[in-house]
Amino acid sequence: MTDSNYWDRLGMRAVSRREVLRSSIFAGAGLGAAALVGCSSASKPATTQPGASAGSAASGAPAANVRTGGRLTEVGAYPPSLDFTREVTAGVPTITMPVYNSLLKFDTTVELQEFKTVQPDLAEKWEIAGDGQSYTFKLVKNAKFHDGTPFTSADVKASFLRQQNPPAGVVMPRGSQIQAVKSFETPDDYTIVMKLSRPSSPSSFLQVLAQHWMGIYSRKDIEGKFDFVTKMNGTGPFRLKSADQTTKISYDKNKDYFVKDRPYLDGIDIYNIPDASTKLAQIQAGAINISAASTEEFKTLKQALGSKAQFQSVLLQTVSALVMNSNRAPFNDDRVRRAMALAYNKEDGNKLLTDNEGVTGGYMFPNGGWALPKEELEKIPGYGPYSEASLAEAKKLMAAAGVKAGTNVSILTRQGSGAGGGSGESHSLFLADQMKKIDLVGKLDIQTTAKEYDAANAGNFDTYIIALAFFVDDPDSVYPDHFLTNSPLNYNKLGSKAVDDLFLKQSVELDTKKRVELVRDMERQAVPQLSKFVFRYYRNRIVTQKVKDFIWPNHQSSNHQMQNVWLEA
Amino acid sequence: MAVGAASAQVWFAPPQPGRLQRIVRVARRNPLGAAAFVILLLMTLMSVFAPIVTGGVDPYAISTSGRLQPPGPGHILGTDDLGRDVFTRIVYGGRISLWVGFISVGISQGIGATLGIVGAYKGGWADFAIQRVVDALFAFPTIILALAIVAVIGRGLIPVTVAVGIVSTPRVARIARAATMSVIAQPYLEATTCMGATSVRVILRHILPNIMAPLLVIGTAGFGGAILAEASLSFLGLGTPPPQPSWGTMLSGNAQLYARSAPYLAIFPGIAISLGVFGFNLLGDALRDIFDPRLRGS
Incomplete structure (x- = not known):
């Protein structure tokens, strides 16, 4: 891929980011992301941005022909711990992402994820100061943690401070990505202002915040010594139902989820199937909706399942x-x-x-x-x-x-x-x-x-x-x-x-x-x-069966929130 | 006259068969045992002389160009996903299996026989304590106990050998105890004790030789079990670590991934395991028949 193609794709060819920042954007959803990548004027609407379309999904607009209900089954393994802030293995988000939200997230319907595909999650809109050193996020007002605690800006502040200053003896590798933030101000329960010690490119900073690794924990849990290693309490579309380290991790739909009419699924079951032949047999029998596959398994499954399954190599x-x-x-x-x-x-x-x-x-x-x-x-x-x-x-x-x-x-x-x-x-x-x-x-x-x-x-x-x-x-x-x-x-x-x-x-x-x-x-x-x-x-080679609105992106596992995923009959 | 009759009997006794003739006679009576012996002898010779048998092929040599070649003239049992010769790895893998078999059977026989004999001979609290330990070990399924031991002492050839030896110990202890009980009931043993023989002398000179037959039989059968246990642990990723070519390791991992496109990766090590276990089990059966006085004449 040539450079010009890449940057053309990102819409950066005409105007520098400095010009964009000078106009001090107040953007909502996809408009914000689009403006940041260099539209000639911040007032230009970004109607074709993926973020804009997913923004409507975030607001709970009904999607056509969607079938609700059903439990999605996937192959995965119990991670070293359920505290994603301290883990680095790519398998962790598969397990923890359905339970948590971040301020922002990536569009899960495209394979190549970039800052153009950043969408709102717990932050419904944001404003960036002209000097690139102050980011103000307006938060959703109706989100609740699974234990019933209302979500507020204090939770965001506590979560990021915890990553910047981890508890003794714990390494939180992504804390370094937000070290430029010198203060988190919470003027009200639904606004958080991040003041940076130096300018940071919005295209970088917003992507950093859109990672699952920047998910939001409850302040109450952080201050109350909640055992993040073995328990999960987030605002996400699914609640942890049970977690057996050797067999299965199950989630049920969060009926109080802040996005109306989401999630579509009743639940998710992630099975630990270490034996390759058992895994293959389960996929062939249609018992597994999503699984990664080795090159050899991929060939075998293509032959065996044909058009009954979708095959993605990314x-x-x-x-x-x-x-x-x-x-x-x-x-x-x-x-x-x-x-x-x-x-x-x-x-x-x-x-x-x-x-x-x-x-x-x-x-x-x-x-x-x-x-x-x-x-x-x-x-x-x-x-x-x-x-x-x-x-x-x-x-x-x-x-x-x-x-x-x-x-x-x-x-x-x-x-x-x-x-x-x-x-x-x-x-x-x-x-x-x-x-x-x-x-x-x-x-x-x-x-x-x-x-x-x-x-x-x-x-x-x-x-x-x-x-x-x-x-x-x-x-x-x-x-x-x-x-x-x-x-x-x-x-x-x-x-x-x-x-x-x-x-x-x-x-x-x-x-x-x-x-x-x-x-x-x-x-x-x-x-x-x-x-x-x-x-x-x-x-990575992915086999899916009956799964809709799910794609495996180049950012491994950044699509496992499963908010908009549904199953065919 | 009694003396004359005896002399006549000695005079007319047929000549004793030579060692070779006796072996042939035993082989004719136990053809399966003889076949097992031949299989095991071949397996042992191939393992011992592996560099010669394989023509000096390196079992660890990786080859990009020779990857996943089916069985053929260049590689009689094919090559694996890293281009290693399967036949060579099976032959060298035999060394691991035989090593685990010998050492683990040695461990189980050594510890098990000692516990069984001492318990039966001493009786009382010693026997009670030993039997309860044996009961406790029996309470765990063999593979689970082996897994637990490997988890504690770590992965590797020696830990696996020790684990397999330990899990086989209770059975040996039980059999040694039962055999010892039957021996100590014999009057000659009481006489030996009355003549002032020490416990160690009684055990080593009088009990042990008389319980060797059942120990030998269970040891031989245990050999097959040890090969299987090593293969199972390796299959589960807790046995012989790569790159050592163990039969169980060859069956696990990538052999599963290529089960459809290169089934020989699993088939040949599987056959080797089956032959080894089958051979030792048959040999155990044959030895039992040979040592069992009730079956000797049949």
């Missing part, structure tokens, strides 16, 4: 990447890290592990507008095509670093084969095979998901294959979590002042073109540091 904004622990030998030597990147055959890995469906990219989504052009990315060591010359260079680096042949290196690995995904035993086996080429001996350290994250946070690994889900294609979301020197998920703390400075510079830059250049400069400096060596972006 390039996720999710990467398979390698973390090399720079605090431990031999990866404390940057030559060894570079050697590893040069010795890893990305093409073979892509073929073996993702059936050639993966796409090479840096830290920013290759299908988005921020990414380095492919030919430029390929000049970075480890990101170009693998060759004998790159292997020879890797061997030279290893020799210069003086690493003993046969040095053992642990590979922190998530339990499970990881077929078609971003991490797992197959990925680690392939890495171990690649390590042999530079005389390292990779030993798999296989852990369950929860223990994997504990080990990663404690720095207890030599290398670690991680599947990273970036939820918003925006540098203000991607970089603070992972790639700045003190990012909470920068496990090896590899970074530089130059990258940190560029991040701040691009974050306050309101001119899109200039910002794109700054972000690419940042990529040029950050990617070669190998804080994370990105193997590939990979696809």
Whole structure:
């Protein structure tokens, strides 16, 4: 995808964002989002924006031919905890999103989610000051938490403050995305004003707030030591009915939901089916409405179900990447890290592990507008095509670093084969095979998901294959979590002042073109540091049966609120 | 005359068959046992001489170009999703199965026989305490107990072996106890005790040799159970960790994903497991028949 196409699609070609901001927009629903992306005048209506159409859905307008009732069934797994603010695994929103709302959300009817598709959720409209340092949100007045407590601006303030200042011993990785907010003012119960210490691009900031990770908890629960790890109490369209860690998580419709006539479904049942053949059998029998599938399962199900099911394959904004622990030998030597990147055959890995469906990219989504052009990315060591010359260079680096042949290196690995995904035993086996080429001996350290994250946070690994889900294609979301020197998920703390400075510079830059250049400069400096060596972006394959108004977007799991989803008869 | 008759009997006794003849005779009486013995012997030889049998193919070698090749001349049992030769991995996997079998049976026989003999010999509170522990272990389904043990001591070949050994221990203890009870009721044992033999001497010199037959039979059958338990734990992701080629690990994971397009990934390790378990069970049956005096003449 070319740059011009991307930005044309976002409607940014004519006018800078600065001009837009100068006009101090007071936007409702889709109008706000559309205006922010650069209409020549803020007064221009954005009648064709997806946000506008979904805005009507949010107000509860009846949709034609919708069938109400029924319980939706899906395959999923119980997450490490139900407190999404502290979790990073992409499976969490599947479980927690039906229960919660954020201030904003993404349109769930389009695959490529971007700031143009931001819609209202608990905030019904918003106003942005001309200097980009003050955001005022007007909140819905009829929302209630599932325990009956009315939703107010105090809940928003308490939720964001909790993410900015997590309880002792808890890491909340997305808190860094809202660190620019210096104060949350609540002039009344249904207004919240966020004052920023520096300007922030609305296109970035609104997307950050639209993530499920920025969902709203009840102030009462936050102050009352509610057990967020095992319980859920949100304002969302579904209430948690039961949660069995090994079999099933069930939700019932929230009859007091603030959006009239929603949700359509009576409930949701998410089944934990670890056995692949059982899962396939259940899908083929029509017992499962939504399931992700490996490449092989996808082929099998296409043959078996044909037109009875819908099949979607989407390039996720999710990467398979390698973390090399720079605090431990031999990866404390940057030559060894570079050697590893040069010795890893990305093409073979892509073929073996993702059936050639993966796409090479840096830290920013290759299908988005921020990414380095492919030919430029390929000049970075480890990101170009693998060759004998790159292997020879890797061997030279290893020799210069003086690493003993046969040095053992642990590979922190998530339990499970990881077929078609971003991490797992197959990925680690392939890495171990690649390590042999530079005389390292990779030993798999296989852990369950929860223990994997504990080990990663404690720095207890030599290398670690991680599947990273970036939820918003925006540098203000991607970089603070992972790639700045003190990012909470920068496990090896590899970074530089130059990258940190560029991040701040691009974050306050309101001119899109200039910002794109700054972000690419940042990529040029950050990617070669190998804080994370990105193997590939990979696809997700989804099979749905009888499900309407549901699509799997490039932001994994940002569509699981299920407010507008319904089931065919 | 009695003496003369005895002498005549010795004089006219037919010549004793040689060792080979005896083996052939036993094999003829127990053809299934003999077949099992051959299977197991082959399996053991293949595992021991794996590098020669597989022609030096590396069981860990990943090959992008040779991925998911069906059985054929290049790879007689095909290749897996990482391009590894299935035949080679099955042969090397036999090592894991035999290792787990030998060591876990050793653990269960060692601990189980000791508990059973001591309990039966000492009686009283010692027997009571031991039997209640055995009862408690029996209360758990085997695989659940093995899972719990692996969960506590961790995943890996040694933890799996220990877990399989521990879960097999109660059965051995019960059988050892019952066999010991029947031995200690014999007058010669009472006489030995009266002559001042120590408990250790009585157990080692008089009880143990006399209960070896049932222990051997249950040990052989336990061998098959151990292979199955290791495979089950590996199938559940708690057994032998990758990249070690265990039969159970080969059955789990990606073999399930390719069940339709590459069924041989599951079929051949499945056959290996079945053959191993079948072989040891048949051998156990044959040994029981051989050692059982009631079946000897039949």
